[in-house]
Amino acid sequence: MRPVSYAVPASVDEALAAIADLPGAKFLGGGTNLVDLMREGIEAPDVLVDVTRLPLAEITETADGGLRIGSGVRNTDLAAHPLLRGRYPVVAQAVVMGASGQIRNMATVGGNLLQRTRCLYFYDQAAACNKRERGAGCDAAAGHNRMGAILGASEHCVAVHPSDLAVALVLLDAQVEVVSRSGTRTISVGDFHRLPGQTPDVDTTLAADELVTAVLLPPEPLALRSRYRKVRDRASYAFALVSVAAALEVRDDSVTQVRVALGGVAHKPWRATVLEEQLTGRSATDEEFERAARAELAQAVGGPDTEFKIGLAVRTITATLRRLRDEGGAA
Amino acid sequence: MREAGKGAGAEPREDDVPDLATLSGAGLVSGLRKGDAVTVQSRTTPAVSFTLNGAPIEVAVEAGVSLLDLLRERLDLTGTKKGCNQGACGVCTVLVDGRRVLGCLTLVAQLDAREVTTIEGVGTPEQPHDLQRAFIGADGFQCGYCTSGQICSALGMLRELADGVPSAVAEHVAAQPGSSELEMRERMSGNLCRCGAYNGIVDAIAAYADAAGGHR
Numbered sequence A: 001m002r003p004v005s006y007a008v009p010a011s012v013d014e015a016l017a018a019i020a021d022l023p024g025a026k027f028l029g030g031g032t033n034l035v036d037l038m039r040e041g042i043e044a045p046d047v048l049v050d051v052t053r054l055p056l057a058e059i060t061e062t063a064d065g066g067l068r069i070g071s072g073v074r075n076t077d078l079a080a081h082p083l084l085r086g087r088y089p090v091v092a093q094a095v096v097m098g099a100s101g102q103i104r105n106m107a108t109v110g111g112n113l114l115q116r117t118r119c120l121y122f123y124d125q126a127a128a129c130n131k132r133e134r135g136a137g138c139d140a141a142a143g144h145n146r147m148g149a150i151l152g153a154s155e156h157c158v159a160v161h162p163s164d165l166a167v168a169l170v171l172l173d174a175q176v177e178v179v180s181r182s183g184t185r186t187i188s189v190g191d192f193h194r195l196p197g198q199t200p201d202v203d204t205t206l207a208a209d210e211l212v213t214a215v216l217l218p219p220e221p222l223a224l225r226s227r228y229r230k231v232r233d234r235a236s237y238a239f240a241l242v243s244v245a246a247a248l249e250v251r252d253d254s255v256t257q258v259r260v261a262l263g264g265v266a267h268k269p270w271r272a273t274v275l276e277e278q279l280t281g282r283s284a285t286d287e288e289f290e291r292a293a294r295a296e297l298a299q300a301v302g303g304p305d306t307e308f309k310i311g312l313a314v315r316t317i318t319a320t321l322r323r324l325r326d327e328g329g330a331a
Numbered sequence B: 001m002r003e004a005g006k007g008a009g010a011e012p013r014e015d016d017v018p019d020l021a022t023l024s025g026a027g028l029v030s031g032l033r034k035g036d037a038v039t040v041q042s043r044t045t046p047a048v049s050f051t052l053n054g055a056p057i058e059v060a061v062e063a064g065v066s067l068l069d070l071l072r073e074r075l076d077l078t079g080t081k082k083g084c085n086q087g088a089c090g091v092c093t094v095l096v097d098g099r100r101v102l103g104c105l106t107l108v109a110q111l112d113a114r115e116v117t118t119i120e121g122v123g124t125p126e127q128p129h130d131l132q133r134a135f136i137g138a139d140g141f142q143c144g145y146c147t148s149g150q151i152c153s154a155l156g157m158l159r160e161l162a163d164g165v166p167s168a169v170a171e172h173v174a175a176q177p178g179s180s181e182l183e184m185r186e187r188m189s190g191n192l193c194r195c196g197a198y199n200g201i202v203d204a205i206a207a208y209a210d211a212a213g214g215h216r
């Protein structure tokens, strides 16, 4: 690993000063992604600015009845929090379906959102990768790549975003609060990650000098009827092939509210807006669920290694909605 | 997920890393006023003090050095093993402030004022921990390479269970978790065993947890 310096800012202001002024500075959360990428030579910061000792590790109730989750909250503590588990089960489930107990103890909420893709071609320095080096080309597109994207990809990048947490947050229209020396702003989680387009090297809309300080969950009664389901190559401790975050309200056998977001299929968590529009007001039958899922996936493009994900996504969406309907209540 | 098999992280080079003082001198840190207490540790700053297996320790290492490399290469505490060096196998599991973490992805620099426990601090050949005895009793290993990680992980896992941390196999994530065999297996999934001693590992942890009067 290249030599690197390490800084512990005593306040958010100091962290912002360090990131803006120290050349090659990068924030360090739990380090579970950044340390690995440094070792691989893919990330090469000169200074690590450790933000885990800042007062950003609280979960508090907001005035409107939502939750404010500090960016430094560890993934384990997020999943274990009584208000989070009780009111937003889909978020707690998404977190505990990611990584391992050890990694969740280390990983922070901010780092989880900003973790980089697990595309093997991104990790393989011998392969061309536009995400690693703009304009280098993409060997993954024609490569062996069953983890690849089926929605929203471009000719320049077929990588998917690996976070499970982000999928649940997109379902709930959460906001990301970020600060820099020019002030505070909030970004909708749905706009936080981006599609690759011409510039897959840019993962998010966060500026290099911005610090994520919190994730804001709006009050959302529908979240009580929410679930996360993840399909992977082994039963635990693996990234998603396809994952589904869903929330459903059924009255008199018809769908009054439905939300679905998909993971493992695109460069960002994929909100299934076509499905939501088509299913709202329809009868809550398996056939309607599947029809709406197919309508969403009509835009999907599979390759030789990823074709299976289209059908897998349809079946996983249908199964998740069916379960929510049959439970009729909280997850 | 990438599997193990790529080269292990090379030892840090001995190049000099500029510390904050140098950068300030070069006028590169204008936003930081003199007296601003940003602590930048270069590789030569002997500033990390923590507790290791009950004893205070102060170490001066390059900021990129992992806890795992510190233990094995510099302190000769080789009970903690290195497998993948990328977070994928769990053999490097140790406890920091009682929580299980991966030694390969933890930087020594992050440990200031923390309490680190490795397998050497869990028990000794003369006085093994009850969980170590349970592993012996239940044939919880074959080659033994993953065992120290399994044991540290299990200790952390049982604490998580006692604290009510949910797992992926919970029917209802808001409910207090139980400690079925399925729960144990899910919660221990971050520790791979190449010998496939999983049944013995689960039996050992269950026997220990039962005897400790705890969580089953």
Ligand SMILES: Cc1cc2nc3c(=O)[nH]c(=O)nc-3n(C[C@H](O)[C@H](O)[C@H](O)COP(=O)(O)OP(=O)(O)OC[C@H]3O[C@@H](n4cnc5c(N)ncnc54)[C@H](O)[C@@H]3O)c2cc1C
Pocket (backbone or CB within 6 Å): A026, A027, A028, A029, A030, A031, A032, A033, A034, A035, A051, A071, A072, A097, A098, A099, A100, A103, A106, A107, A108, A109, A110, A111, A112, A113, A114, A115, A162, A163, A164, A165, A210, A211, A212, A213, A237, A238, A239, A240, B001, B086, B087, B088
């Ligand atoms: C073997 C393995 C399996 C995994 N499996 C899964 C899985 O199944 N599902 C899943 O979702 N994840 C999985 N992960 C990924 C894991 O969730 C992430 O590594 C973790 O969430 C990153 O958090 P961190 O705090 O350690 O981030 P770090 O590694 O510290 O940082 C990651 C990035 O975030 C930036 N950053 C950190 N905090 C902030 C902040 N506050 N503001 C701005 N930037 C910030 C850093 O600069 C860096 O670029 C796995 C990881 C491993 C190693």
Ligand code: FES
Pocket (backbone or CB within 6 Å): B081, B082, B083, B084, B085, B086, B087, B088, B089, B090, B091, B092, B093, B102, B103, B104, B105
């Ligand atoms: S050595 Fe494999 S997880 Fe640390």
Ligand code: FES
Pocket (backbone or CB within 6 Å): B140, B141, B142, B143, B144, B145, B146, B147, B192, B193, B194, B195, B196, B197
């Ligand atoms: S006992 Fe050999 S790897 Fe687990």
